[in-house]
Amino acid sequence: MCDTCGCNVTHGNEHLLKSGAPLAQTSNGSESIEVLKGLLAANDHEAQHNREHFAEHRVLAVNLMSSPGAGKTALLEATIRDLGDRYRIAVIVGDLETENDAERIRRHGVPAIQISTGSACHLDAHMVHSALHGLDLQEIDIVFIENVGNLVCPASFDLGQHCNVTLLSSPEGDDKPQKYPVMFRAADLVLLSKSDLTPILGDFDPRRAERHVRELANGAPLIEVSSRNGHGMSAWTGWLERALQLQRANGAVEPQRHVHAAAHTHD
Amino acid sequence: MPPAPGNSSTRYLPPMHELSVCQAIVREVLELAAARCATSISDIYLRVGPLSGVETPLLRNAFPFAAAGTVVSGAALHVAPTPVRIHCSRCDADTVVPPNRLLCGQCSDWRTELLSGDELLLDRIEMQCSDEKDHAHV
Numbered sequence: 063m064c065d066t067c068g069c070n071v072t073h074g075n076e077h078l079l080k081s082g083a084p085l086a087q088t089s090n091g092s093e094s095i096e097v098l099k100g101l102l103a104a105n106d107h108e109a110q111h112n113r114e115h116f117a118e119h120r121v122l123a124v125n126l127m128s129s130p131g132a133g134k135t136a137l138l139e140a141t142i143r144d145l146g147d148r149y150r151i152a153v154i155v156g157d158l159e160t161e162n163d164a165e166r167i168r169r170h171g172v173p174a175i176q177i178s179t180g181s182a183c184h185l186d187a188h189m190v191h192s193a194l195h196g197l198d199l200q201e202i203d204i205v206f207i208e209n210v211g212n213l214v215c216p217a218s219f220d221l222g223q224h225c226n227v228t229l230l231s232s233p234e235g236d237d238k239p240q241k242y243p244v245m246f247r248a249a250d251l252v253l254l255s256k257s258d259l260t261p262i263l264g265d266f267d268p269r270r271a272e273r274h275v276r277e278l279a280n281g282a283p284l285i286e287v288s289s290r291n292g293h294g295m296s297a298w299t300g301w302l303e304r305a306l307q308l309q310r311a312n313g314a315v316e317p318q319r320h321v322h323a324a325a326h327t328h329d
Numbered sequence: 330m331p332p333a334p335g336n337s338s339t340r341y342l343p344p345m346h347e348l349s350v351c352q353a354i355v356r357e358v359l360e361l362a363a364a365r366c367a368t369s370i371s372d373i374y375l376r377v378g379p380l381s382g383v384e385t386p387l388l389r390n391a392f393p394f395a396a397a398g399t400v401v402s403g404a405a406l407h408v409a410p411t412p413v414r415i416h417c418s419r420c421d422a423d424t425v426v427p428p429n430r431l432l433c434g435q436c437s438d439w440r441t442e443l444l445s446g447d448e449l450l451l452d453r454i455e456m457q458c459s460d461e462k463d464h465a466h467v
Contacts, residue, residue: 094453095454097357098450098452098453099357099451100450100451101353101354103357182349184346218346219349240429244380244382279439279440
């Protein structure tokens, strides 16, 4: 979104521009200034910057989001086992504390950068940008950004990713999209994880989960997967390979040169 | 997270992205205030849609922490909610719907486009300036 050319004026906010002069003087002599600016403009700018880094190196960036414990890291381990021979994978992982998840990923011989967010409940574009400097993007095909386990906050921050993959594990219940519309509206793919538990639980209905996603006007596909027994893994890795091909086809144009806010070099 | 004003042990602030949003508000307002030599900011007006993922009560709680020690401290935060409005690509109707049910209000089709409801906008600010002559126009 851009704040200089007016392209952020939508059907939804155009009336704001028409209501009175941009600068009005109030009766008590104070100054009233109409700003009309997106509050996350600085994050969105940095996200675009990250996107340019990915385009430059023909890297597909996937933002993985879910509740804590839905199986993001286990999914990544299974994905690395299935695709690691054909594609060069790297992982950026965010947690409030510990290096545990990055260590799990590194055991598979894949570079992993842990971002310890401390008190922050989400990753933002600046954190991801710093992490990118620890990776040699020239040597990577797919970078997974494993977001902080949280169905609320990560949905509001663009990281520069090409697609959002949201996990919904069967023990969580099929009505999660109804409860967390912002997260599931943003999903390009929904993975119904821990599908090996679905028959045991008995009350998780994948069709009901799909209906709730459609109710958010989201046509994203849903795939049932189990990192444990491999169910659905080929559908998931097939989706990933198509996303990578699409990204390479779309990103074939020369990326625009960009200027860094703070001087730094890239490997 | 910036240090909490006052006694931090009694004013615990849980992790939430609303704090990041408040820090963005404060940064933006400080820039505008500095450009106009403002001595204080009395009012900040926001527009927040339910699909922005930002909760207004949490935003209000986080704001004093982000504003502490700046000219923005003490400003009143006004948050105007925006309705979730969608356009139906099947029947062309525009309807207002709940945030977790973006089906056309007329024909119930799910192929709809969001017109409003995901805004996270700094709408307007009111500030007091030390010297009227220094007033600049946007």
